[in-house]
Each structure stands twice: as C-alpha cells, then as structure tokens.
Amino acid sequence: MTIYDFKALNNRGEEVDFAQYQGKVLLIVNTASKCGFTPQYKGLQALYEKYADQGFVVIGFPCDQFANQEPGSDEEIAQFCEINFGVTFPLMKKIDVNGSNQHPLYAFLKSKTKGFLTDAIKWNFTKFLVSKDGEKIIRYAPTTKPEDIEKEIAHMLK
Secondary structure (H helix, E strand, C coil), rough: CCHHCCEECCCCEEEEEEHHCCCCCCEEEEEEECCCCHHHHHHHHHHHHHHHHHEEEEEEECCCCCCCCCCHHHHHHHHHHHHHCCCCCCHHHHHHHHCCCCEEEEEEEEHHHHCCCCCCCCCCCCCCEEECCCCCCCECCCCCHHHHHHHHHHHCCC
C-alpha cells in the first residue's frame, strides 16, 4: 500500500483520489483555526505559491481533536483560511487524526514515521512531507515552521 491508494473528501464533500498526486511532493498537515500555530497557514501558503508549478502540493486536513481548536464547519474553516491567510492550497473535510475514528490516511502516515515517545499525533500542525515517489515520508513536529522545511522540499523536487 502507498499514499496513492487513499481517498479523502475535500471541504466541499467531493472525493479526492490521492493517485492524482503521483509524481508530486506533498506536505500533509493537520490544521486548526484557533491554535497558537495557526499563523503557520501563512508559511504553508507561501511554500505552495513558490513551488506549486514545480509539482509541490500542500494538503490541509482540519482537525478538532486538540482542545477544540477547530470548531467550525468545513465552509467556515475554508472562509477563515482564505480571508485571513489567502489559502489556495487544497483543504479537506475535517477529520480525526487519532483514535478509533482516525482517517485511514493518517493511520498510514503514522505507521510510516515515528513520533516522539508515541506515534500519535500530539497537536495541530504536525506535518508529513512525502517524496515524489511516495516512498520517503518525513514527519515534522507542530513547532517546525513551514519555512524550516523549504530546503528539504526543494531537494525532493529535484
């Protein structure tokens, strides 16, 4: 199984087949609108704008599992991201990233990477960078700023 075997719903409820991302570098992030890390949306959007034409895609998965920091509807989340941070990268339907209702994609990502002490997602804005071939997956902590990942993104795009 690879990341390209998964499907998820976007924030409009339409199915997205991850097979369409083959050959692209992906940055998958669980996001929240009322978190201390929410300003990272700006950095994520900047990376997306800089590298999208080279095959880079940021995919945001809103999640309300951490201190109720993503309470809005999918539509409200999309509006917030667009108005406050100019987000144009794909936003998915709000999901769980841990527990019995976790999205299968997150179960896969966690199985391919190691977290600190536990594999569980510990907070909003945990990031997974996926290479073009889907083989290499690097996990970054919520405290890692998007701009701190830029060098690895540029390397993977070569």
